[in-house]
Amino acid sequence: MDTQVSQIQTEALAAIAAADTEAALEEVRVKFSGKKSPLNALAAGMKDLSPEEKPVAGQLLNTARQAISGALDERRQSLQDAADAASVADLDATMPARALPSGALHPLTVVKDRAIQILRRLGFALAEGPEIETEFHCFDALNTPADHPARNDSDTFYFDSGKLLRTHTSSVQVRTMEKQTPPVKIIAPGSAYRRDEIDATHLSVFNQLEGLYVDKDVRLSDLKGTLEYFYRAMFGDKTEVRFRPHFFPFTEPSFEIDVKLQVKGEAPKWIEVAGCGMVDPAVFSAVNESRGDEAFDPAQLTGYAFGMGLDRLAMIQYGIKDIRLLIENDTRFLSQFA
Ligand code: PHE
Numbered sequence: 222m223d224t225q226v227s228q229i230q231t232e233a234l235a236a237i238a239a240a241d242t243e244a245a246l247e248e249v250r251v252k253f254s255g256k257k258s259p260l261n262a263l264a265a266g267m268k269d270l271s272p273e274e275k276p277v278a279g280q281l282l283n284t285a286r287q288a289i290s291g292a293l294d295e296r297r298q299s300l301q302d303a304a305d306a307a308s309v310a311d312l313d314a315t316m317p318a319r320a321l322p323s324g325a326l327h328p329l330t331v332v333k334d335r336a337i338q339i340l341r342r343l344g345f346a347l348a349e350g351p352e353i354e355t356e357f358h359c360f361d362a363l364n365t366p367a368d369h370p371a372r373n374d375s376d377t378f379y380f381d382s383g384k385l386l387r388t389h390t391s392s393v394q395v396r397t398m399e400k401q402t403p404p405v406k407i408i409a410p411g412s413a414y415r416r417d418e419i420d421a422t423h424l425s426v427f428n429q430l431e432g433l434y435v436d437k438d439v440r441l442s443d444l445k446g447t448l449e450y451f452y453r454a455m456f457g458d459k460t461e462v463r464f465r466p467h468f469f470p471f472t473e474p475s476f477e478i479d480v481k482l483q484v485k486g487e488a489p490k491w492i493e494v495a496g497c498g499m500v501d502p503a504v505f506s507a508v509n510e511s512r513g514d515e516a517f518d519p520a521q522l523t524g525y526a527f528g529m530g531l532d533r534l535a536m537i538q539y540g541i542k543d544i545r546l547l548i549e550n551d552t553r554f555l556s557q558f559a
Contacts, residue, residue, distance in 0.1 A: 222263065226260070226285050233252075234288070234292050238296070328558050331558070336410070345406050345432060348408070348409045349411060350397075350411070353380070354384060358395045359387050361507065362504065362507040364471045365471070376415060386413075388413055390413055393431050394433045395511075398516075398517055403522055405436075406435075411431075412427070423544065430529050431528045435500060435522055436524070439523045448478060461480070472496075478494055478529075479491040480492055494534065497525065500524035506519060532544055539558070
């Protein structure tokens with residue numbers, strides 16, 4: 222039996238060494254370690270051995286089994302390693318990696334964030350209101366008569382319900398005063414919508430930043446100082462700011478603000494950047510009526526408000542010639558700001 226076992230073992234180890242694929246090795250395993258293996262056949266014959274011979278034979282068989290299974294494991298591992306190595310043999314590890322596109326903030330976001338940063342330093346808190354508004358918040362409370370052109374179907378997006386897409390962020394003035402008591406000092410950046418003909422300088426959606434300051438003794442000089450400070454912080458210390466008399470239903474007096482700016486590659490010129498004025502007492506009265514109290518007493522309080530276009534600021538800052546680029550999400554455009 223001794224010789225039989227060692228013969229089988231030698232044969233098995235030779236077959237294992239010769240197996241050059243995992244499939245071939247599996248066949249060898251079935252043959253020498255499976256149920257019908259020659260070692261199992263020998264083990265079956267052990268019942269005819271004497272009690273003294275049995276343990277010796279059992280020991281022999283076990284040693285041979287372990288040697289064979291150890292050799293099988295080892296060979297399987299080395300075949301797998303070889304396959305792994307072959308699969309990456311053509312790989313050039315010195316090749317540069319594919320570039321990861323780096324994300325960047327949208328130019329509008331950059332400008333909006335900067336504007337907020339500057340105004341927060343002056344004590345303005347952030348406020349917001351819905352983009353789908355009532356006529357009351359967008360027009361009536363803002364002292365805008367029913368026949369005002371801004372209220373036309375041709376200028377404003379109306380829903381069947383009578384609600385509308387807000388045409389300016391000034392509705393947030395009303396929303397804020399309905400909820401808070403004076404003093405109120407807020408800014409509200411957000412989208413506004415108008416039925417404009419779309420071209421290089423007009424979209425039907427644009428971005429504004431509204432400001433409102435209501436307290437005892439707020440003056441026109443405060444408004445002027447604040448906005449001059451703002452535009453100089455935004456565009457540089459020497460920036461010239463001009464207040465041009467204008468009309469808005471919800472401020473009296475009202476102004477448009479021009480800033481003398483140099484768009485990249487052009488001569489400096491006056492560019493209209495905002496509307497503003499002193500809150501019309503009629504707005505306080507409308508707010509009081511809506512609140513059902515006299516929290517915004519027009520005899521005690523004054524205030525100023527302003528609304529600036531953010532799209533235009535971004536276009537000036539970055540020399541963007543077509544406003545449509547701001548909403549197209551074209552990565553060839555956006556990646557220039559990365
Ligand atoms: N809402 C005005 C506009 O969209 C701007 C404005 C805001 C004017 C606040 C005065 C006060 O044109």
